[in-house]
Amino acid sequence: MAFAEPPGWYVISLRPRGEHAPMRRAAARQGARLLALSPWQLALHDDPATRRALGLALAAPRVLFTSPAAVRAAAALQVLRSSPGQSIIAVGAGTAQALRQAGVDAVESPSRMDSEGVLGLPGLLSVAGMEVGLVTAPQGRDLLAATLRQRGAVLRRADVYRRVPVPLSAAALRKLRELQRPAALALSSGGALQQLLASLPPDAAARLRAMPVVAASARLQQLALDSGFARVSQAEGPLPGQILAAMARCFR
DSSP states (O other): OOOOOOSOOEEEEOOOTTOOHHHHHHHHHTTOEEEEOOSEEEEEOOSHHHHHHHHHHHTSSEEEEOOHHHHHHHHHHSOOOOOTTOEEEESSHHHHHHHHHTTOOOOBOOSSOSHHHHHTSGGGTSOTTOEEEEEEOTTSSHHHHHHHHHTTOEEEEEEOEEEEEOOOOHHHHHHHHHOOSOEEEEEOOHHHHHHHHHHSOHHHHHHHHTSOEEESSHHHHHHHHHTTOSOEEEOSSSSHHHHHHHHHHHTO
16 A cells, blocks of 8 residues: 555544543554544443452462553552462553553563463463463453363453443534545544444445545454555554554555
8 A cells, every 4th residue: 555645644543432542642643633433432441240250360370461451440449469389461562561551560461462462371271170260241252261271271351331322423524524634534443443344334334434444453353444444554563552553654
């Protein structure tokens, strides 16, 4: 994908409502602006059953957090600390940073920041008969849970937040339809893309599919192609800076 240098361009962000700040900062560093198309928002689970599940998950010898949102939700329910001999694992650098900010100093994370990357970590390869805590959301990182069970782990899962579908912003839809500058879609969540496409009016969906996509992983790249997007490239990783850097290369 190659474009002439424009006077300015937009990144279309599908992050949950109120969660666009990291992507907005990364866009600003590239001289871009952000158009938020949030298909859902995050809601904390705060009830006795969730607190019990979280306590069991955090007591496991190995505890895996699947997103920064999972870390923030868990920290709102309980102080996060690691015990001697316990392994705290993050699915990527953003989640690891959130854990350190929450007070967990020793965090392990893969260089390949996706489910396949974290499943390749030595600490999650031999888990037969071992308790593994999974701090996540419903329908979040299902490959992790399924693979860990296949490896014989005793899974202690805590769904500490959920994604709640929200109506698309009328102002954002109008801006999408009327956008005159180049724009690209940042894709870091397959669920968000599917939720958005199910909610968009046909004309807005056609406008979106005409835009280039920068996906955070090979799996998401394929999902975008399967969803009708023709121009799809892959960033070096899922961090906002990595996605925006790949977009900037597209627009130069």
